[in-house]
Structures are given as structure tokens and as C-alpha cells.
Amino acid sequence: MSGALASRAASPYGDAVKAPSRWRRALRADEVSYLFIAPALALYIGVILAPILMGVRYAFTNWDGLRRTVDNVGFANFERMIGDIQVRSAVLTTLVIAASLVIVKVALGLALALAVNGNLKTRKFLRVAFFMPVVLTPVIVSYAWKYIFSNEGSLNTLLGVFGLGPYQWLGDPLLALISVIVVTSWQSVGLSMVIFLAGLQAFPPELTEAAIIDGATPWQRFRNVTLPMLAPAMTVCVVIALIQGLRFFDQIYALTRGGPGYATETLSTMIYRISFQFGEFSYGAAVALVFSLIVAAIVLPVMVVLRRREIAHG
């Protein structure tokens, strides 16, 4: 390597043996060549930005995904959406699921983090046990849950011991919604736990000690010391839970396919169904566009509010 380096000895500070050619210099942005960013830009624009912009355009057409000709139809797709009861129900279901997930993941994730951060002897094992579902393939473990929830499945067997049930966990609209939330929480609460845990382990023990000396009760310590210190972790957890909750698809696909009826149909599963099973690309794109605006309208303000709180607590 050093030989290769020496043979090209063209110090930028002395007389260059061979000045870099003009086009090479033109490609440089200060210290590095634009060639470094070219592959990333090409991939980003080609695979993400261009398709999204095309998607926006399709929302205003009647394209079915097959024909070569495309007609502009203005806002017709959006007008159709306003009268579409299924879209309205999917929006509501998506919001209910996302809100429940945020609450469960923040509350339970924080509780688990506090518990496994303490002096339990098995805390290392507990962390692994609670976190493991996070890395398992969602669609695959959801099929295991489908068995647990089935009529002759483990849950009904267990409840049967107490003389309860059997319930149609995935057959009843409300129970199916709860089941989907349970499975998704099970899979992702470990993520909130490790994020809170990292936050807890980062803060100086003197703070808690000082609070104890000042005679703060455990609740006061939690409320006035721990919680404010965890504000950055809280922001991350809430935002991740929101985005996941608004978008998730795999668990519903495996558990209920949006059923019974359309009780667990979310915007994600609906877009999939409209676009790829019914072949209505342009209507699917319109729903996706509205969905994106909903996600942005919820996530961005939440981020701003939480960040501001972080700064306030400094």
C-alpha cells in the first residue's frame, strides 16, 4: 500500500508532480469527490423519490396498472373516497390500533425497563426474553398466534380451565381487533424496553441519590427525576410506535386478512387489497396519498411537541 501511495506523491501543499485534471477538480466538493455520493443519490432518487412522485401523479388518474394509456381524472378518486365507507372504517381502525400501540408500548415498555434495570437476579435473562420477539419474523410468529387464538387453541383451553369461553378470538370484530393489538404489542414492546433501558442506564446515579436524601417518595422520584430524564427516549419510543402502528401489515395479513368482515382492515391492508388484488392502481394511490398525509399530520406535530418538552427539561 505504501508503495502505491508514494508513487502518487502529489502533495496538495507543494508542487504537484501531476496536477489533477480539470474534470476531476470540478467533481470535488471541498475535500471529497462527488463520485462518493453519486451511487447513493442514484439509488435514492430512482427507488424512492421517483416512484413516490409517480404515485402522487397516479392518484389523479384512472390508471389500472395494465393499460398503456392514462387519463387524468382530477380529484375523482378523492371524491370517491369521501363516499367510501370502507375507507372511513379503515382510517378509524388504523387510528385506534396506532393509539393503543403507543399507549401499551410506552407504558409497558417503561415498566419493563424499570423492572429489568433494578437489582433482580435474572435481569439479563428477562431482558433477552422480552426483547426476543422483536427480531422474529412478524408474519411467521403471527401464524403461531393464529393457532393460540383459534377455537381449539391454547387461549380457549386455558380459559376453559376456569370455565370461561370458548371465545371466537379472531371471529368477533372487537376481539379480533384486540387480538391484533396484543400480537403486535408482544412483538414490539421489547424495542421500547431497550430504548428506555438505554436512557435509564445513561443517567447519573447521583441524581436519584440526591432525591432520596431530599426525602422524595418513590413516586416523586419517578415523576420528577426519572421521567424528565427519559424525555429523549420517550420521543423515540412514541414516534417509532406511531409510525409502526400506522403502517403495520404483516400481523393482520397472517391473523385476520382484515376480517372478520372489514373489522381489522387498516389503511395498509386496504391499499394492498385495492391495488394488487382488485387492480385499481390509481384508487390505491389516492388512498395511499391521503394515508401519507394523515401519517405526516400526526407524526410531525407529535415530534415537535415532544422535542420541545425535551428542551424545556434540558
Next chain:
Amino acid sequence: MGKLRYTSRTFVGEVAMLAMAACFLFPIYLLIAISFKERSAWGESPMSLPLKPYLGNFQRAWSEAYLGDALISSMAVVAGSLVVLIAAGSLAAYFLSRCRPRLGYTLYVFFLLAMVLPFQLGLLPLYQMMRDLNLLGTPFSLMLFYCGYQLPFTIFLYAGYMRTLPRAYEEAARMDGATDMQLFRHVIFPMVRPITGTVLILNCVFIWNDFMTPLLYLQGSSWATIPVAVSAFVDQEITDWGVVFAALLIGIVPVMLLFAALQRKMMDGFAGGLKA
């Protein structure tokens, strides 16, 4: 806190937490318990331990769900995507941390935009693009998708780390007349190895587990990845839970092994990586 005493109340708490952990691990136990039993046996006592392990379910699942092919397909997609992601991501992050500050910041925000942008909206046109390029049904469609989709996140991880690197080594190498590429390969890339590990693990888990994209791009082709192959098999086989669970177990064993080997690094990666 650290030095709190271990009291009887702590013990009660510990038992309660262990009970909860048992509930968390129950679905995984069930996968093992049922997949190792013959149909008649799990029908009677599905939740008991499989004392006489029966392997017939695995044989059937492996051959009928084409899991060998799916395993190869999944590994090819993960490996191919990771190579490109790491190369393109680290180069781009290096550019961002070393170009003019205003340009760097603008481009950084430009890439981060993707994290709030709605990928569902791009899914349909991208599907059509893949079809026009004749990539549908091949692993290249997936690789291309992940290389774009996971790139902002990869750049994000690398850029945070590269900003903190001292510049002394670079200046020394430049004095020796190293070209940009030599400098990057021999000086920068080795220094960012820890973050390359995080990038590898997180992207590997995301790509391996993804279901919706391969469902769209590979369904019905011989290149179906593990989640798609397993799901397709389960949907047609739903009556025989022993065989279904064998397929499910084979499907998650690779991730479980990876997790068993890298527990600590994975948990840190998820906690720090998603937060960074």
C-alpha cells in the same frame, strides 16, 4: 440506583417478572412443542413437552414448502443488499461529513426526508418499474428495493459516526498523496467498523423479516423468500398444525440463531441505532 437491597419484596417482583417472561416465550415454546409431535399426539395434549420427538413434520414442511430454495433466496437477497447498502451508504456518509457544511446539511436532510415519506405511495409505481425492467420474480427486484429503501437509515447511522472521527489520519494520508478512494478504503472504512456492525445487524433483520415487498415482487416465483414461502405453505396447509408449526420453526430458526449469537450487540443496536 444500583445498591438497593434485595428484599422479600424484590423476590416477589422477580417471580412476577419471570412469570411474565414465561408468557412472552410461550408462543415460541408452543412452536417447538407442536412441531415435534405427530398429529394424533398434539391433538390430545398440544401444550405438553414432546418427549418422543417426531421429525416427520419437518421432513414434510421442508420438502413441500420448498424451504431449502427459500433459504437460499433469502440469503442471496440479504447478502446482495447488504454489500450495496454498506458501500453506497458509507461512501455517501463520508461525503456528507467532509463536503462543504451547508451542502452536507442540505443533502443530509434530503436523505432523511425518506423516513417520513410514505413508501406505500411508491410501492405501486415501483412494482410497475420492476415489471418493465423484467425484474419481477427475480431476487434483483428485492435487492434493488432494499438498497433504496434502507439507504437513508444506513447513511443516517454512518453519518452520525463519521462526524466524530478525528481528521488527523486523513490529513496524514493526503500528505502521502493518497487518492480519495485509497484514503477511504484504507483509513476511513476500517475506522467505522463498529457502526458497520450495527448497520449489518439491523439491515439484516429488517430485510430477512420483510414480508410485504417479497409478497408483491416474488409471489409465485421460485425465488420466494422465507416469509413468503412459509406464509404460502401455511395458507394451504392450515389444517395440520404440526406440519405448519414445523415450517414456522424452520422459518425463524436462522434469526433465532443470529440473535443467540449476538444478543448484546443486537439489543444495543436496536436501542441505539433506532434512536441515534
